[in-house]
Amino acid sequence: MPRIKGDRGIPPLPTRHDRITVPVWAVVLVLVARLVRGLVVVIARHPVAFAVVVGSTVLYRRTGLLGPGVLAGAVVLVALAWRLVHRRSFDRVARWAWGRVRLVFVYRRRWRAATMHCGLAIQIPTATGQRVTFDEYFPRIRTIRRSAAVEALRVELLPGQTPETWAAQAEALRHVYRARACRVRADRVGFVWVDFYRRDPLSKVVTPYPVDRMDDTADLENLPVGRREDGQPWLLRLRGSHVLVAGATGSGKGSVLWSLIRALGPAVRDGIVELWVCDPKGGMEMAAGAPMFARFAYDLPAIADLLDDAVERMRARADWLRGVTRLHVPSRAEPLIVVVVDEIAALTAYVTDRDLKRRLAASLPLLLSQGRAPGVVVVAAVRDPREETLPFRNLFSIRVALRLVEAEQVDLVLGDGAHDNGARCEDIPTSQQGTGYVVEGGSAEPIRVRAAWPDDAEIRWTADHYRLPLTGEVLDPIDPAGLDGATEPGRRPVPSPIGYQWARGWVPDLSAFLLPRDSR
Numbered sequence: 001m002p003r004i005k006g007d008r009g010i011p012p013l014p015t016r017h018d019r020i021t022v023p024v025w026a027v028v029l030v031l032v033a034r035l036v037r038g039l040v041v042v043i044a045r046h047p048v049a050f051a052v053v054v055g056s057t058v059l060y061r062r063t064g065l066l067g068p069g070v071l072a073g074a075v076v077l078v079a080l081a082w083r084l085v086h087r088r089s090f091d092r093v094a095r096w097a098w099g100r101v102r103l104v105f106v107y108r109r110r111w112r113a114a115t116m117h118c119g120l121a122i123q124i125p126t127a128t129g130q131r132v133t134f135d136e137y138f139p140r141i142r143t144i145r146r147s148a149a150v151e152a153l154r155v156e157l158l159p160g161q162t163p164e165t166w167a168a169q170a171e172a173l174r175h176v177y178r179a180r181a182c183r184v185r186a187d188r189v190g191f192v193w194v195d196f197y198r199r200d201p202l203s204k205v206v207t208p209y210p211v212d213r214m215d216d217t218a219d220l221e222n223l224p225v226g227r228r229e230d231g232q233p234w235l236l237r238l239r240g241s242h243v244l245v246a247g248a249t250g251s252g253k254g255s256v257l258w259s260l261i262r263a264l265g266p267a268v269r270d271g272i273v274e275l276w277v278c279d280p281k282g283g284m285e286m287a288a289g290a291p292m293f294a295r296f297a298y299d300l301p302a303i304a305d306l307l308d309d310a311v312e313r314m315r316a317r318a319d320w321l322r323g324v325t326r327l328h329v330p331s332r333a334e335p336l337i338v339v340v341v342d343e344i345a346a347l348t349a350y351v352t353d354r355d356l357k358r359r360l361a362a363s364l365p366l367l368l369s370q371g372r373a374p375g376v377v378v379v380a381a382v383r384d385p386r387e388e389t390l391p392f393r394n395l396f397s398i399r400v401a402l403r404l405v406e407a408e409q410v411d412l413v414l415g416d417g418a419h420d421n422g423a424r425c426e427d428i429p430t431s432q433q434g435t436g437y438v439v440e441g442g443s444a445e446p447i448r449v450r451a452a453w454p455d456d457a458e459i460r461w462t463a464d465h466y467r468l469p470l471t472g473e474v475l476d477p478i479d480p481a482g483l484d485g486a487t488e489p490g491r492r493p494v495p496s497p498i499g500y501q502w503a504r505g506w507v508p509d510l511s512a513f514l515l516p517r518d519s520r
Protein backbone atom coordinates (compact mmCIF):
# COMPACT_ATOMS: atom_id res chain seq x y z
CA MET A 1 0.00 0.00 0.00
CA PRO A 2 1.45 3.42 -0.86
CA ARG A 3 1.75 5.70 2.14
CA ILE A 4 -0.55 8.67 2.10
CA LYS A 5 0.82 10.64 5.03
CA GLY A 6 4.50 9.90 4.56
CA ASP A 7 7.52 12.08 5.02
CA ARG A 8 8.56 11.74 1.40
CA GLY A 9 8.40 14.84 -0.76
CA ILE A 10 5.90 15.07 -3.56
CA PRO A 11 7.50 13.92 -6.84
CA PRO A 12 8.06 16.71 -9.34
CA LEU A 13 5.32 17.06 -11.89
CA PRO A 14 6.29 17.26 -15.55
CA THR A 15 6.18 20.90 -16.50
CA ARG A 16 6.72 22.83 -19.69
CA HIS A 17 9.95 24.83 -19.43
CA ASP A 18 10.26 28.36 -20.71
CA ARG A 19 11.59 28.60 -24.23
CA ILE A 20 15.21 29.89 -24.17
CA THR A 21 16.89 31.33 -27.22
CA VAL A 22 20.52 30.19 -27.60
CA PRO A 23 22.89 32.05 -29.98
CA VAL A 24 24.36 30.01 -32.86
CA TRP A 25 27.99 30.58 -31.77
CA ALA A 26 27.19 29.00 -28.39
CA VAL A 27 25.74 25.90 -30.06
CA VAL A 28 28.81 25.60 -32.32
CA LEU A 29 31.13 26.04 -29.33
CA VAL A 30 29.39 23.27 -27.40
CA LEU A 31 29.52 20.93 -30.42
CA VAL A 32 33.25 21.59 -30.96
CA ALA A 33 33.95 21.06 -27.25
CA ARG A 34 32.11 17.73 -27.37
CA LEU A 35 34.04 16.67 -30.47
CA VAL A 36 37.39 17.50 -28.85
CA ARG A 37 36.38 15.68 -25.66
CA GLY A 38 35.35 12.60 -27.66
CA LEU A 39 38.67 12.66 -29.54
CA VAL A 40 40.69 12.92 -26.33
CA VAL A 41 38.76 10.00 -24.82
CA VAL A 42 39.36 7.85 -27.93
CA ILE A 43 43.11 8.67 -27.92
CA ALA A 44 43.35 7.93 -24.21
CA ARG A 45 41.54 4.63 -24.59
CA HIS A 46 43.24 3.42 -27.77
CA PRO A 47 46.67 5.08 -27.91
CA VAL A 48 48.28 2.28 -29.94
CA ALA A 49 45.54 2.17 -32.55
CA PHE A 50 45.59 5.96 -32.78
CA ALA A 51 49.36 6.04 -33.25
CA VAL A 52 49.15 3.36 -35.97
CA VAL A 53 46.43 5.25 -37.87
CA VAL A 54 48.24 8.61 -37.65
CA GLY A 55 51.64 7.09 -38.50
CA SER A 56 50.28 5.19 -41.52
CA THR A 57 48.49 8.26 -42.80
CA VAL A 58 51.60 10.43 -42.54
CA LEU A 59 53.70 7.75 -44.26
CA TYR A 60 51.15 7.35 -47.04
CA ARG A 61 51.04 11.08 -47.67
CA ARG A 62 54.81 11.26 -47.92
CA THR A 63 55.70 8.07 -49.82
CA GLY A 64 52.48 6.84 -51.41
CA LEU A 65 51.66 3.12 -51.14
CA LEU A 66 55.33 2.10 -51.00
CA GLY A 67 55.95 3.31 -47.44
CA PRO A 68 53.04 1.50 -45.73
CA GLY A 69 53.72 -1.61 -47.87
CA VAL A 70 57.39 -1.78 -46.82
CA LEU A 71 56.41 -1.13 -43.20
CA ALA A 72 53.80 -3.92 -43.25
CA GLY A 73 56.34 -6.33 -44.78
CA ALA A 74 58.92 -5.41 -42.13
CA VAL A 75 56.36 -5.94 -39.36
CA VAL A 76 55.48 -9.40 -40.73
CA LEU A 77 59.17 -10.38 -40.98
CA VAL A 78 59.94 -9.17 -37.45
CA ALA A 79 56.88 -11.05 -36.13
CA LEU A 80 57.96 -14.27 -37.86
CA ALA A 81 61.51 -13.96 -36.52
CA TRP A 82 60.22 -13.21 -33.02
CA ARG A 83 57.90 -16.24 -33.16
CA LEU A 84 60.81 -18.45 -34.17
CA VAL A 85 63.18 -17.11 -31.52
CA HIS A 86 60.83 -16.82 -28.52
CA ARG A 87 57.48 -18.43 -29.13
CA ARG A 88 56.17 -17.86 -25.61
CA SER A 89 56.51 -14.08 -25.47
CA PHE A 90 55.29 -13.82 -29.06
CA ASP A 91 52.15 -15.82 -28.24
CA ARG A 92 51.48 -13.66 -25.21
CA VAL A 93 51.67 -10.43 -27.20
CA ALA A 94 49.70 -11.92 -30.12
CA ARG A 95 46.98 -13.03 -27.72
CA TRP A 96 46.87 -9.56 -26.19
CA ALA A 97 46.64 -7.86 -29.59
CA TRP A 98 43.97 -10.24 -30.85
CA GLY A 99 42.09 -9.70 -27.59
CA ARG A 100 42.02 -5.93 -28.23
CA VAL A 101 40.70 -6.54 -31.73
CA ARG A 102 37.96 -8.84 -30.39
CA LEU A 103 37.14 -6.31 -27.68
CA VAL A 104 36.58 -3.50 -30.17
CA PHE A 105 34.95 -5.38 -33.02
CA VAL A 106 32.97 -8.04 -31.18
CA TYR A 107 32.28 -7.17 -27.55
CA ARG A 108 32.08 -3.36 -27.56
CA ARG A 109 30.18 -3.33 -30.85
CA ARG A 110 27.22 -5.24 -29.40
CA TRP A 111 27.70 -4.29 -25.76
CA ARG A 112 25.03 -1.61 -25.46
CA ALA A 113 22.34 -3.68 -27.14
CA ALA A 114 23.37 -6.81 -25.23
CA THR A 115 23.31 -5.22 -21.80
CA MET A 116 20.11 -3.32 -22.56
CA HIS A 117 18.20 -6.40 -23.73
CA CYS A 118 19.53 -8.56 -20.89
CA GLY A 119 18.43 -5.98 -18.34
CA LEU A 120 22.00 -5.14 -17.31
CA ALA A 121 21.89 -1.48 -18.33
CA ILE A 122 19.96 1.10 -16.33
CA GLN A 123 17.35 3.40 -17.82
CA ILE A 124 16.07 6.31 -15.77
CA PRO A 125 13.01 8.06 -17.24
CA THR A 126 13.22 11.83 -17.42
CA ALA A 127 10.08 13.68 -18.38
CA THR A 128 9.85 17.10 -19.95
CA GLY A 129 6.67 18.88 -20.76
CA GLN A 130 6.69 17.54 -24.31
CA ARG A 131 8.04 13.99 -24.12
CA VAL A 132 9.46 11.27 -21.89
CA THR A 133 13.11 10.36 -22.52
CA PHE A 134 15.50 8.00 -20.73
CA ASP A 135 18.92 8.56 -19.26
CA GLU A 136 20.86 5.38 -20.03
CA TYR A 137 23.77 3.96 -18.04
CA PHE A 138 25.81 1.07 -19.41
CA PRO A 139 28.24 -1.11 -17.50
CA ARG A 140 31.83 -0.48 -18.60
CA ILE A 141 34.16 -3.20 -19.87
CA ARG A 142 37.43 -2.44 -18.10
CA THR A 143 39.68 -5.04 -19.67
CA ILE A 144 39.80 -8.26 -21.65
CA ARG A 145 41.92 -11.34 -21.04
CA ARG A 146 42.26 -13.98 -23.65
CA SER A 147 43.51 -17.54 -23.66
CA ALA A 148 43.18 -20.25 -26.27
CA ALA A 149 39.81 -21.32 -24.86
CA VAL A 150 38.28 -18.38 -23.06
CA GLU A 151 37.78 -14.63 -23.41
CA ALA A 152 37.22 -12.95 -20.05
CA LEU A 153 35.80 -9.45 -19.74
CA ARG A 154 36.28 -7.51 -16.51
CA VAL A 155 33.16 -5.45 -16.07
CA GLU A 156 32.40 -2.67 -13.62
CA LEU A 157 29.02 -3.14 -11.95
CA LEU A 158 26.41 -0.41 -12.05
CA PRO A 159 24.84 0.77 -8.77
CA GLY A 160 22.34 -1.79 -7.53
CA GLN A 161 23.95 -4.72 -9.36
CA THR A 162 25.60 -7.74 -7.76
CA PRO A 163 27.57 -10.63 -9.30
CA GLU A 164 24.36 -12.68 -8.96
CA THR A 165 22.52 -10.16 -11.18
CA TRP A 166 25.06 -10.91 -13.90
CA ALA A 167 25.20 -14.65 -13.24
CA ALA A 168 21.44 -14.81 -13.83
CA GLN A 169 21.96 -13.36 -17.33
CA ALA A 170 24.97 -15.50 -18.26
CA GLU A 171 22.94 -17.78 -20.50
CA ALA A 172 21.42 -14.81 -22.37
CA LEU A 173 24.88 -13.25 -22.86
CA ARG A 174 26.18 -16.56 -24.13
CA HIS A 175 23.64 -16.49 -26.94
CA VAL A 176 24.30 -12.83 -27.79
CA TYR A 177 28.01 -13.53 -28.28
CA ARG A 178 27.56 -17.04 -29.70
CA ALA A 179 29.81 -18.57 -27.03
CA ARG A 180 29.93 -22.24 -26.04
CA ALA A 181 29.39 -21.28 -22.41
CA CYS A 182 29.34 -18.12 -20.33
CA ARG A 183 30.11 -17.92 -16.62
CA VAL A 184 30.32 -15.01 -14.24
CA ARG A 185 32.90 -14.81 -11.47
CA ALA A 186 33.00 -12.23 -8.71
CA ASP A 187 36.12 -10.07 -8.75
CA ARG A 188 37.00 -7.49 -6.13
CA VAL A 189 34.05 -5.49 -4.88
CA GLY A 190 32.26 -3.66 -7.68
CA PHE A 191 33.62 -5.82 -10.52
CA VAL A 192 32.87 -9.16 -12.16
CA TRP A 193 34.61 -11.32 -14.72
CA VAL A 194 32.35 -12.50 -17.52
CA ASP A 195 34.00 -15.55 -19.11
CA PHE A 196 33.02 -16.50 -22.65
CA TYR A 197 34.19 -20.02 -23.44
CA ARG A 198 34.92 -20.45 -27.15
CA ARG A 199 36.58 -23.84 -27.65
CA ASP A 200 36.19 -26.83 -25.38
CA PRO A 201 39.65 -28.05 -24.43
CA LEU A 202 38.00 -30.91 -22.54
CA SER A 203 36.34 -32.51 -25.54
CA LYS A 204 39.43 -34.60 -26.26
CA VAL A 205 41.12 -37.08 -23.91
CA VAL A 206 43.69 -35.27 -21.76
CA THR A 207 47.13 -36.81 -21.95
CA PRO A 208 49.00 -37.15 -18.65
CA TYR A 209 51.35 -34.28 -17.75
CA PRO A 210 55.09 -34.77 -17.44
CA VAL A 211 55.79 -35.03 -13.74
CA ASP A 212 59.47 -35.87 -13.75
CA ARG A 213 60.67 -32.49 -12.59
CA MET A 214 58.40 -32.38 -9.56
CA ASP A 215 60.72 -32.84 -6.65
CA ASP A 216 59.76 -30.09 -4.27
CA THR A 217 57.27 -30.22 -1.39
CA ALA A 218 55.70 -27.06 -2.84
CA ASP A 219 54.55 -29.23 -5.71
CA LEU A 220 52.27 -31.10 -3.32
CA GLU A 221 50.10 -28.01 -3.51
CA ASN A 222 50.07 -27.97 -7.30
CA LEU A 223 49.70 -31.53 -8.50
CA PRO A 224 48.78 -31.62 -12.21
CA VAL A 225 45.89 -34.06 -12.53
CA GLY A 226 44.13 -32.83 -15.67
CA ARG A 227 42.97 -29.79 -17.57
CA ARG A 228 40.59 -26.99 -16.70
CA GLU A 229 37.95 -25.60 -18.99
CA ASP A 230 40.05 -22.50 -19.65
CA GLY A 231 42.80 -24.71 -21.04
CA GLN A 232 45.08 -24.34 -18.00
CA PRO A 233 46.33 -27.37 -16.09
CA TRP A 234 44.08 -28.57 -13.30
CA LEU A 235 46.35 -28.36 -10.25
CA LEU A 236 45.26 -30.06 -7.06
CA ARG A 237 46.32 -28.82 -3.66
CA LEU A 238 46.81 -32.06 -1.76
CA ARG A 239 48.91 -30.87 1.16
CA GLY A 240 46.42 -29.85 3.82
CA SER A 241 43.33 -31.07 1.94
CA HIS A 242 41.08 -34.10 1.90
CA VAL A 243 39.75 -34.88 -1.58
CA LEU A 244 36.43 -36.48 -2.49
CA VAL A 245 35.70 -37.70 -6.02
CA ALA A 246 32.07 -38.59 -6.69
CA GLY A 247 30.71 -40.01 -9.91
CA ALA A 248 28.40 -42.62 -11.36
CA THR A 249 29.72 -45.97 -12.53
CA GLY A 250 32.08 -45.49 -15.43
CA SER A 251 32.31 -41.71 -14.97
CA GLY A 252 36.10 -41.88 -14.66
CA LYS A 253 36.76 -41.70 -10.91
CA GLY A 254 39.67 -44.07 -11.45
CA SER A 255 41.35 -41.58 -13.78
CA VAL A 256 41.26 -38.87 -11.11
CA LEU A 257 42.78 -41.22 -8.53
CA TRP A 258 45.42 -42.50 -10.93
CA SER A 259 46.31 -39.04 -12.20
CA LEU A 260 46.84 -37.97 -8.60
CA ILE A 261 48.90 -41.04 -7.75
CA ARG A 262 50.94 -40.53 -10.89
CA ALA A 263 51.58 -36.88 -10.00
CA LEU A 264 52.75 -38.03 -6.58
CA GLY A 265 55.24 -40.46 -8.16
CA PRO A 266 58.42 -38.37 -7.72
CA ALA A 267 57.46 -37.56 -4.11
CA VAL A 268 56.85 -41.26 -3.43
CA ARG A 269 60.19 -42.21 -4.93
CA ASP A 270 61.91 -39.53 -2.86
CA GLY A 271 60.16 -40.68 0.29
CA ILE A 272 58.27 -37.48 1.11
CA VAL A 273 54.88 -39.06 0.44
CA GLU A 274 53.55 -42.44 1.54
CA LEU A 275 50.54 -43.90 -0.23
CA TRP A 276 48.30 -46.02 1.97
CA VAL A 277 45.79 -47.49 -0.42
CA CYS A 278 42.48 -49.22 0.38
CA ASP A 279 40.61 -50.94 -2.41
CA PRO A 280 37.51 -52.52 -0.89
CA LYS A 281 36.47 -53.70 -4.36
CA GLY A 282 38.94 -56.58 -4.07
CA GLY A 283 42.14 -54.89 -5.14
CA MET A 284 41.80 -55.24 -8.90
CA GLU A 285 41.49 -51.54 -9.61
CA MET A 286 44.53 -50.38 -7.64
CA ALA A 287 46.84 -53.43 -7.67
CA ALA A 288 48.81 -52.17 -10.67
CA GLY A 289 50.31 -49.41 -8.53
CA ALA A 290 51.33 -51.69 -5.66
CA PRO A 291 55.08 -51.08 -6.03
CA MET A 292 54.41 -47.43 -5.15
CA PHE A 293 52.20 -48.14 -2.14
CA ALA A 294 53.59 -48.11 1.37
CA ARG A 295 50.48 -49.99 2.45
CA PHE A 296 47.87 -51.73 0.38
CA ALA A 297 44.75 -53.37 1.78
CA TYR A 298 41.84 -54.84 -0.13
CA ASP A 299 39.75 -56.75 2.39
CA LEU A 300 37.76 -55.15 5.17
CA PRO A 301 39.76 -56.38 8.20
CA ALA A 302 43.02 -55.24 6.59
CA ILE A 303 41.47 -51.91 5.65
CA ALA A 304 40.22 -51.40 9.22
CA ASP A 305 43.77 -52.12 10.48
CA LEU A 306 45.26 -49.71 7.97
CA LEU A 307 42.89 -46.92 8.99
CA ASP A 308 43.47 -47.57 12.71
CA ASP A 309 47.22 -47.33 12.10
CA ALA A 310 46.70 -44.08 10.22
CA VAL A 311 44.77 -42.66 13.18
CA GLU A 312 47.51 -43.78 15.57
CA ARG A 313 50.18 -42.17 13.41
CA MET A 314 48.11 -39.00 13.09
CA ARG A 315 47.69 -38.73 16.86
CA ALA A 316 51.35 -39.32 17.57
CA ARG A 317 52.29 -36.69 15.02
CA ALA A 318 49.73 -34.21 16.34
CA ASP A 319 51.17 -34.63 19.87
CA TRP A 320 54.63 -34.02 18.55
CA LEU A 321 53.75 -31.05 16.35
CA ARG A 322 51.52 -29.29 18.89
CA GLY A 323 52.92 -25.82 19.46
CA VAL A 324 55.58 -26.31 16.77
CA THR A 325 53.62 -25.68 13.58
CA ARG A 326 50.05 -25.49 12.36
CA LEU A 327 50.59 -27.53 9.20
CA HIS A 328 52.92 -30.49 8.91
CA VAL A 329 55.82 -30.07 6.48
CA PRO A 330 56.42 -33.34 4.64
CA SER A 331 59.96 -34.64 4.82
CA ARG A 332 61.72 -37.94 4.22
CA ALA A 333 61.61 -38.64 7.95
CA GLU A 334 57.95 -37.69 8.29
CA PRO A 335 56.27 -38.04 4.92
CA LEU A 336 52.81 -36.87 3.99
CA ILE A 337 50.54 -39.88 4.40
CA VAL A 338 47.94 -40.08 1.65
CA VAL A 339 45.17 -42.55 2.47
CA VAL A 340 43.50 -43.44 -0.83
CA VAL A 341 40.11 -45.15 -0.61
CA ASP A 342 38.47 -46.40 -3.78
CA GLU A 343 34.71 -46.61 -3.13
CA ILE A 344 34.48 -45.25 0.39
CA ALA A 345 30.79 -46.24 0.61
CA ALA A 346 31.97 -49.84 0.97
CA LEU A 347 33.45 -48.78 4.32
CA THR A 348 30.58 -46.63 5.51
CA ALA A 349 27.32 -48.12 4.26
CA TYR A 350 27.77 -51.68 3.06
CA VAL A 351 29.64 -53.24 6.03
CA THR A 352 27.72 -55.99 7.81
CA ASP A 353 30.23 -57.08 10.46
CA ARG A 354 29.38 -55.03 13.57
CA ASP A 355 32.89 -54.84 14.98
CA LEU A 356 34.42 -53.73 11.68
CA LYS A 357 31.62 -51.27 11.17
CA ARG A 358 32.31 -49.72 14.57
CA ARG A 359 36.05 -49.45 13.91
CA LEU A 360 35.59 -47.95 10.45
CA ALA A 361 32.91 -45.55 11.67
CA ALA A 362 35.40 -44.29 14.26
CA SER A 363 38.59 -44.06 12.22
CA LEU A 364 37.37 -42.43 9.01
CA PRO A 365 35.73 -39.34 10.60
CA LEU A 366 38.74 -38.98 12.91
CA LEU A 367 41.15 -38.88 9.97
CA LEU A 368 38.91 -36.48 8.11
CA SER A 369 38.41 -34.11 11.00
CA GLN A 370 41.93 -34.13 12.46
CA GLY A 371 44.32 -35.49 9.85
CA ARG A 372 44.79 -32.40 7.70
CA ALA A 373 47.21 -30.51 9.94
CA PRO A 374 49.43 -33.46 11.00
CA GLY A 375 49.83 -34.52 7.37
CA VAL A 376 47.48 -37.48 7.05
CA VAL A 377 45.11 -36.72 4.19
CA VAL A 378 42.33 -38.82 2.69
CA VAL A 379 41.53 -39.11 -1.02
CA ALA A 380 38.30 -41.02 -1.54
CA ALA A 381 36.06 -41.99 -4.44
CA VAL A 382 32.34 -42.67 -4.14
CA ARG A 383 29.56 -43.59 -6.55
CA ASP A 384 26.59 -42.61 -4.45
CA PRO A 385 27.11 -39.41 -2.45
CA ARG A 386 23.86 -39.48 -0.47
CA GLU A 387 23.77 -38.79 3.28
CA GLU A 388 23.16 -42.47 4.08
CA THR A 389 26.31 -43.59 2.24
CA LEU A 390 28.63 -40.71 3.07
CA PRO A 391 27.50 -38.81 6.15
CA PHE A 392 30.77 -36.88 6.55
CA ARG A 393 31.29 -35.63 2.98
CA ASN A 394 31.46 -32.02 4.20
CA LEU A 395 34.78 -32.81 5.87
CA PHE A 396 36.41 -33.02 2.43
CA SER A 397 37.82 -29.62 1.49
CA ILE A 398 38.24 -30.40 -2.22
CA ARG A 399 35.25 -32.03 -3.86
CA VAL A 400 35.06 -33.24 -7.43
CA ALA A 401 31.74 -34.22 -8.99
CA LEU A 402 32.00 -36.19 -12.24
CA ARG A 403 28.96 -37.40 -14.18
CA LEU A 404 26.15 -37.99 -11.69
CA VAL A 405 22.83 -39.75 -12.13
CA GLU A 406 20.59 -37.07 -10.62
CA ALA A 407 20.80 -33.29 -10.56
CA GLU A 408 20.08 -33.31 -6.79
CA GLN A 409 23.35 -35.13 -6.14
CA VAL A 410 25.37 -32.17 -7.46
CA ASP A 411 24.64 -29.95 -4.46
CA LEU A 412 25.22 -32.90 -2.14
CA VAL A 413 28.77 -33.21 -3.41
CA LEU A 414 29.76 -29.65 -4.28
CA GLY A 415 27.62 -27.75 -1.79
CA ASP A 416 24.40 -25.77 -1.97
CA GLY A 417 23.93 -23.69 -5.09
CA ALA A 418 26.61 -25.46 -7.14
CA HIS A 419 24.07 -26.78 -9.62
CA ASP A 420 22.58 -23.32 -10.10
CA ASN A 421 26.11 -21.96 -10.50
CA GLY A 422 26.58 -24.12 -13.57
CA ALA A 423 27.73 -27.55 -12.34
CA ARG A 424 25.43 -29.64 -14.54
CA CYS A 425 26.96 -33.02 -13.74
CA GLU A 426 23.87 -34.90 -14.92
CA ASP A 427 24.40 -33.44 -18.44
CA ILE A 428 28.00 -34.63 -18.81
CA PRO A 429 27.99 -37.08 -21.75
CA THR A 430 28.91 -40.67 -20.89
CA SER A 431 31.60 -40.44 -23.57
CA GLN A 432 33.41 -37.67 -21.64
CA GLN A 433 34.74 -39.79 -18.82
CA GLY A 434 36.86 -37.97 -16.27
CA THR A 435 35.00 -34.70 -16.89
CA GLY A 436 33.38 -32.97 -13.95
CA TYR A 437 33.32 -29.94 -11.72
CA VAL A 438 35.55 -29.11 -8.78
CA VAL A 439 34.96 -26.86 -5.82
CA GLU A 440 37.90 -25.92 -3.65
CA GLY A 441 38.16 -24.42 -0.21
CA GLY A 442 34.62 -23.08 0.18
CA SER A 443 34.56 -21.21 -3.15
CA ALA A 444 31.04 -21.07 -4.55
CA GLU A 445 32.13 -21.28 -8.17
CA PRO A 446 32.53 -24.75 -9.61
CA ILE A 447 35.33 -25.12 -12.16
CA ARG A 448 34.82 -27.54 -15.06
CA VAL A 449 37.75 -29.93 -15.40
CA ARG A 450 38.78 -33.19 -17.00
CA ALA A 451 41.20 -35.64 -15.45
CA ALA A 452 44.09 -36.91 -17.53
CA TRP A 453 43.82 -40.51 -18.66
CA PRO A 454 46.79 -42.66 -17.75
CA ASP A 455 46.19 -45.95 -19.56
CA ASP A 456 47.35 -49.34 -18.27
CA ALA A 457 50.78 -49.05 -19.88
CA GLU A 458 51.28 -45.59 -18.37
CA ILE A 459 50.23 -46.86 -14.91
CA ARG A 460 52.64 -49.79 -15.18
CA TRP A 461 55.43 -47.45 -16.24
CA THR A 462 54.64 -45.05 -13.38
CA ALA A 463 54.56 -47.85 -10.79
CA ASP A 464 57.85 -49.15 -12.08
CA HIS A 465 59.57 -45.79 -12.42
CA TYR A 466 58.47 -44.34 -9.09
CA ARG A 467 58.48 -47.45 -6.96
CA LEU A 468 59.30 -47.18 -3.28
CA PRO A 469 62.95 -47.11 -2.28
CA LEU A 470 63.93 -50.75 -1.99
CA THR A 471 66.78 -50.34 0.45
CA GLY A 472 65.94 -49.08 3.92
CA GLU A 473 67.62 -45.80 4.49
CA VAL A 474 68.98 -44.69 7.84
CA LEU A 475 67.27 -41.38 8.43
CA ASP A 476 68.69 -38.55 10.46
CA PRO A 477 67.73 -38.53 14.12
CA ILE A 478 65.57 -35.71 15.36
CA ASP A 479 66.79 -32.24 14.63
CA PRO A 480 65.14 -30.09 17.25
CA ALA A 481 66.22 -26.89 15.54
CA GLY A 482 64.63 -27.54 12.17
CA LEU A 483 61.29 -29.04 11.35
CA ASP A 484 62.03 -30.25 7.87
CA GLY A 485 63.75 -33.57 8.06
CA ALA A 486 63.02 -33.98 11.74
CA THR A 487 61.95 -37.30 13.10
CA GLU A 488 59.02 -37.66 15.39
CA PRO A 489 60.15 -38.75 18.88
CA GLY A 490 59.43 -42.38 19.41
CA ARG A 491 59.75 -43.17 15.70
CA ARG A 492 63.26 -44.25 15.05
CA PRO A 493 65.03 -44.56 11.70
CA VAL A 494 64.32 -47.90 10.18
CA PRO A 495 67.12 -49.96 8.74
CA SER A 496 65.63 -52.93 7.00
CA PRO A 497 67.24 -55.57 4.85
CA ILE A 498 64.31 -55.67 2.47
CA GLY A 499 63.13 -52.08 2.63
CA TYR A 500 60.99 -50.86 5.44
CA GLN A 501 58.21 -49.30 3.41
CA TRP A 502 58.09 -52.15 0.96
CA ALA A 503 57.84 -54.60 3.82
CA ARG A 504 54.91 -52.72 5.35
CA GLY A 505 52.86 -52.80 2.21
CA TRP A 506 52.49 -55.13 -0.68
CA VAL A 507 54.45 -58.11 0.56
CA PRO A 508 53.51 -59.62 3.94
CA ASP A 509 54.15 -57.16 6.77
CA LEU A 510 57.42 -58.35 8.27
CA SER A 511 57.89 -55.33 10.47
CA ALA A 512 56.39 -57.26 13.38
CA PHE A 513 59.41 -59.56 13.31
CA LEU A 514 62.07 -57.14 12.18
CA LEU A 515 61.39 -53.95 14.05
CA PRO A 516 61.22 -53.00 17.68
CA ARG A 517 57.63 -52.38 18.77
CA ASP A 518 57.92 -48.59 19.17
CA SER A 519 59.12 -48.10 15.62
CA ARG A 520 56.13 -49.79 13.96
Ligand SMILES: Nc1ncnc2c1ncn2[C@@H]1O[C@H](COP(=O)(O)OP(=O)(O)OP(=O)(O)O)[C@@H](O)[C@H]1O
Pocket (backbone or CB within 6 Å): 205, 206, 247, 248, 249, 250, 251, 252, 253, 254, 255, 383, 432, 433, 434, 435, 450, 451, 452, 453
Ligand atom coordinates in the same frame (compact mmCIF):
# COMPACT_ATOMS: atom_id res chain seq x y z
N1 LIG B 1 39.85 -39.16 -17.93
C1 LIG B 1 39.45 -40.06 -18.85
N2 LIG B 1 39.60 -39.77 -20.15
C2 LIG B 1 39.19 -40.65 -21.08
N3 LIG B 1 38.63 -41.84 -20.83
C3 LIG B 1 38.47 -42.19 -19.56
C4 LIG B 1 38.87 -41.31 -18.50
N4 LIG B 1 38.58 -41.91 -17.34
C5 LIG B 1 38.03 -43.08 -17.63
N5 LIG B 1 37.96 -43.27 -18.97
C6 LIG B 1 37.35 -44.42 -19.65
O1 LIG B 1 36.20 -44.79 -18.92
C7 LIG B 1 36.30 -46.12 -18.43
C8 LIG B 1 35.75 -46.23 -17.02
O2 LIG B 1 36.58 -45.45 -16.19
P1 LIG B 1 36.76 -45.75 -14.63
O3 LIG B 1 36.91 -47.20 -14.39
O4 LIG B 1 37.82 -44.84 -14.14
O5 LIG B 1 35.36 -45.31 -14.08
P2 LIG B 1 34.88 -45.37 -12.58
O6 LIG B 1 34.09 -44.15 -12.34
O7 LIG B 1 36.05 -45.59 -11.67
O8 LIG B 1 33.95 -46.64 -12.61
P3 LIG B 1 33.55 -47.58 -11.38
O9 LIG B 1 32.66 -46.79 -10.52
O10 LIG B 1 32.84 -48.70 -12.05
O11 LIG B 1 34.83 -47.99 -10.73
C9 LIG B 1 37.78 -46.45 -18.53
O12 LIG B 1 37.99 -47.80 -18.80
C10 LIG B 1 38.27 -45.60 -19.67
O13 LIG B 1 38.09 -46.28 -20.90
